[in-house]
Amino acid sequence: MGLSGGIKALTGYQRHESIEQTIDKVNKSFTSSKQIAFIQTSLRSAKDIYFYGGHSTLTLNERFFNLKFDNRREITECKGTYHITKPFIHSLNSLQNRVISTFGSGRYRKYSPISKTQCKGDAYLTLTRRMIVRVLRDPELIQLNFNRKEIYKILKEIGLKCTLNFISKQKGKLPVFNSVPSTQKTLACLTKLKGFIPFFKPELLLRN
Numbered sequence: 001m002g003l004s005g006g007i008k009a010l011t012g013y014q015r016h017e018s019i020e021q022t023i024d025k026v027n028k029s030f031t032s033s034k035q036i037a038f039i040q041t042s043l044r045s046a047k048d049i050y051f052y053g054g055h056s057t058l059t060l061n062e063r064f065f066n067l068k069f070d071n072r073r074e075i076t077e078c079k080g081t082y083h084i085t086k087p088f089i090h091s092l093n094s095l096q097n098r099v100i101s102t103f104g105s106g107r108y109r110k111y112s113p114i115s116k117t118q119c120k121g122d123a124y125l126t127l128t129r130r131m132i133v134r135v136l137r138d139p140e141l142i143q144l145n146f147n148r149k150e151i152y153k154i155l156k157e158i159g160l161k162c163t164l165n166f167i168s169k170q171k172g173k174l175p176v177f178n179s180v181p182s183t184q185k186t187l188a189c190l191t192k193l194k195g196f197i198p199f200f201k202p203e204l205l206l207r208n
Contacts, residue, residue, distance in 0.1 A: 013065040014040055016178045016207040029067050030082075036065040039127065039179040060123045062130075062176065071097040127179065128186045129160040131205050132193060133167055134175040141175075142197055158192035180205045 015022050015038065025036050040063045043056050069075075072094055073085035088094040135141060136151045146154070148167045155162050180186050190202035 014038055034067040037176045038063055039176055060127050124181050124183050124186050128189050131175045133170045134173055154196050158189050177204050178207050182206050
């Protein structure tokens, strides 16, 4: 098993970038949220097909690879953003530390499914729409400021229907780069988007 396969098998993280870019993401995450967003690809489960019908189609779900310390081991030494740990002598010590670590922390949503019924629509276009809205809501990335209605009109022009509420829900969420598969439909949408933002680079969103 290569390094790429090992990362996926051990962590569940599915990467669509070079290993150098993955290492850079991991290093940068330690100084920010300690989470890496990625798009998980899988087939619909047999149970889902049995209960709801349809075919064994591809599903895309937005996930977060969590690098936060889970207090399952005892920290013995700190070296910058990294720590040297050892197993707890007693399991109760581990449970106690995990409970203490949750004090004062609020609940948060760890992931936001793209769709529960991918067989009823184009999962790639659903993902494309989500990422484009996030790009348009990031003035630092595109050097332009768009309000909700302007974003709504742009998406309508490039053939991606959405609601103002959908656009609002993407506020504060960052686009996941190298996540959109290169298909005829997704490329058509990104090409049209470039007509509104000439300096936009579709390759930022497209999988390598």
